[in-house]
Amino acid sequence: MTTTGLWREFVPGPSDPWDLAKVAHLHRRAGFFANRSELARDVEAGPAASVARFFEPPVPSDDERRILDSLRKGAVSGSDAERLKAWWLYQIFFGANPLGEKMTLFWHGHFATSNQKVNSLRLMSRQNQLLRRHAVGNVRELVGELVGDPAMLIWLDGASSKREKPNENFARELWELFTLGPGHYTEDDIREAARAFSGWRESYDREDSQTRAFRLDESYVDDGAKTILGRMGNWRADDVVRITFEQPATAEFLCRKLYRYFVSEAAEPDAQLIAPLAKQLRGNDYALRPTLETILRSQHFYSAAVRRQRVSSPVEYSVGLLRALAAPRTDVRLLALALACAQQGQDLFYPPNVKGWDGGRRWLNSATLAARTNWATDVIWGNPELRMPPYDPARWGNVSDTERPIETLIGVLLQDDIEPRALALIEETGAGDKPDDLRRALRLIVRCPEFQLV
């Protein structure tokens, strides 16, 4: 792990203690917010244990796996995309691996594949499981498997790529959007790589004859000589992936994107910041964990300068609000949550195009802001149409015996990241400590600009 230089490890001290603001920041970035008891636990545990918890989640029980499988099968057999979204949100919301889900969401936006074209919930769910399997694993292996992923083959036309007429879509996006970034390859490289990615043919799915499947047919593979990124050989698909990941630009491209996801999207990061991360990623043969640990343990990550420097995505915002408030499981409505995310601009399994969601300030416009407000209103006041009960401070467990409920709410949701005038108004509104007072104060909190940021 890099422990020196720009990415030196954060060490708490009297002038810069490990406190509620840092713990909440860690949970917003590495997960999907935390409730009061989780925050208190990690303030107590210190940075090392708190970060380690994200990398060593408990293994799901057999029963939990069977429940998930039932939820997935129900969505697939019912051809119900909303239920498939609920299946994923179940894992995000109730699962014990928030970093794994955060990275699954990252890869879904990175390798953006939409069911709009794939038109198979079975294949979309399989791709999602593939992303999850490698979420904090090895990105080179992930890309290697995505080459033959049926949803990706449909999405980027690899399935119809012929030796005689290779389709260039996958090769182009592999470099432009997935690994190298623009400027590191030529059109000739793309043409040559497309030849190496040809050879897929329609096959039959082992579970369902209605689902499209593909197999690599050796007789269809173009195994002739090719020159790819300056290297000549009888390259095939796995060679292209290997050569791609041998390029320093790949690690830099990925680390730059990880930086924006975990640290700050306010400004383009300096090359000096990215270089050590990229070096570490390459040095570990593209295993992600060391690099992610470096980020999440660093002084830089906990500095006030990067806190609340990202606009929360709809999934972060919508899930985060419920998680922070410790909504009881029986009060959560995952279909409503999926709908809220879609209305705010993040329709899971339906990214807008191959570039994924733009993110950042693009998450906020008049329509999506209204949708955020609507979701918050539904959470706070309930919505019978969506079968959502109202927020109940007594039942939802985010009140304290030792401090006033409004102070607890502010601590959990905003910490000290709020302007004094707004804080005063919120405190005044929630001063009565009655449920409706708290609901009104909560409404003010979630409308604060600061709460739109993570």
Add this chain to the structure above:
Amino acid sequence: MMILQPPRFIRLWGALIATPVLMSLALAARAEEPAIPRGDLATTSKTIVSGRVLLPDGQRAAAAQVAVAGHRRWHRRRGGRHDSEILGQAVADDTGNFELTTPRTSTAEFYDLFALAALDGYALGMTPLDADSQRSSSIVQLGKEEVLRLRLIDLEGQPAAGVELFVYQIGVVRSDWGGWFQNVTFSQSPERLPFWPRRMKSDDEGRVALGGFSQASGVVVVVDDPRFARERTTLGGNKGEKEQILSLPPSQIIEGTVSYADTGAPAPNTRLTMRDAVGNSDDRGRFRINPSAGAKMTILAFAAEGEPYLTTHTTFEWPKGAAKHTIDVALPRGVLAQGHVVDQDGESITGAAVQYRPLLRNPNNRDSLQLGWQYSAHTDTDGNFALPVLPGEGHLLIQGPHGDFIHQEIGSRVIDVDQPGGERLHPDAVIRLDVPPDKESVRADATLRRGVTVRGRLVGPDDEPVRRATIVSRLQVLGFRFHGHVPTEIFDGNFELHGLDPEQSYPVHFLATDNEWGATATISGRQAGELVTVRLVPCGTASARLLNKNGTPLGGRQQTFELVVTPGVARHDRKAQEKGLLAMDGDFVANLDRQHNWGLKTDDMGYISYPALIPGATYRLTIAIPDVAKEFTAESGKNTELGELTLPVE
């Protein structure tokens, strides 16, 4: 009174052409029931089912409850379900023996028939019966009880407690049908059948335990609870699950009012169906349905029988996240076609199905109307029917209540566009309509012809009766079309063919899948009254190699492979049909013989071999849709080599 006569020669193709077999009368008759003629709906009225119920260890099951149930062939009623019918019940005596009487059954009426037996502490036993036998004898073996367990959860993974469900279907695993297939079905728990599981509720953990079955049973349960969408799942079925978990989406309640479009008055007693759920409007036309979950919904509204209003369908997108949605339906007025259906002797026919199809050029037809197979009326006990139709040109297609009536043959294009050609339809009668716009009602009477029944014996190459086999012939009609996937089953070498025209001959195919024996015979309606004998011979095979247009072997490929029952142009060949030609009658071989052909694919080198082909039968391997195919006649004991076939694919 039926008089048995010496059998005639049966013409067999393939290896048997040179060796026709004359069977003795003694061999053809069943030793255990020599005096009782087999099924004749016109002359007998009862079937006696007797047998014995055994415990799993072979001991006799005293006091077991027994019932006989089966599915009727032919049309279901408008918006109705195709439930089984309970035909008789009994309790086994101290020695496990039982005997009960049912109304006369026949394969012309039932496409399956079972003896069911139940006893506390054991798994339900189910044995198929020969519907054509007037005196069936069967052994029903109970299984070792294995409690089937289900856990219901909501989409948040929480236990779904207190959820109501019922058993909809109980099936038996048929290994020769690629899984469980045959079943008894009731869309509501039948009060008359005491051992059919009653409605259940999940416990506080969402759990349900269902006794009286084994893992080999296939039990379909349906969730029917206002909090959750209707959902069904199969328990057992040899899936090896200790406890199945079923996730339940929340209900999507559809409410609304049905009215008559011309008057705006509420339409009471309208039957509404959608996504596995059924409801009825009340006397103010109001309805409420909780269907299975989905994003796109279609609701069908069937006016009460006898009312002059047409059936409509309304399709809509479910508002995402909504718990409830309101849809109002207006039923358009039609012209009531009223008629009387009789047989050739003038006897009224009860239960005949009448379907309406307008000509496509009829300007009054519109997309929102639901016509076709879901839209039919049935004759009452006096043989009368009333069915709303459109002004303008169209047809009524009529099918008798069972298969004893002679099917006609007419091209679908005659019905649709008044031109020759098309798919072969096999109604029992057709009435051409041209309804003036100002008419309130029109008269449409029909006469159906009862056919004759031919009985026979099916023996193997060893001249012994064949224990189990199936028959495929163009007499098998469902919804006016030939349907090979519901073949008639033969038990212990006895078969009956119903509804034959006395002046016609029919190619009939026999297949004993277990033995890989088969035969094709031409059976004439003139043979009614005889006991014909058909002798099976070893099946043939066929093999081919499939290549793509570049000459590369096509591995893992399933190609359309059909049995041709009535020759004609390919079913996909619309151009040929538009020239006035009729399409073949046939079905996928995988539907007719799942044991051998289900999921059959080419190997990596593109080779494929089709086993168990019926000698004398014509098969068709499609090379290119619509009209390029290889047709051949299978020969007993021989492999037909089709060679390398180049498909127009890459």
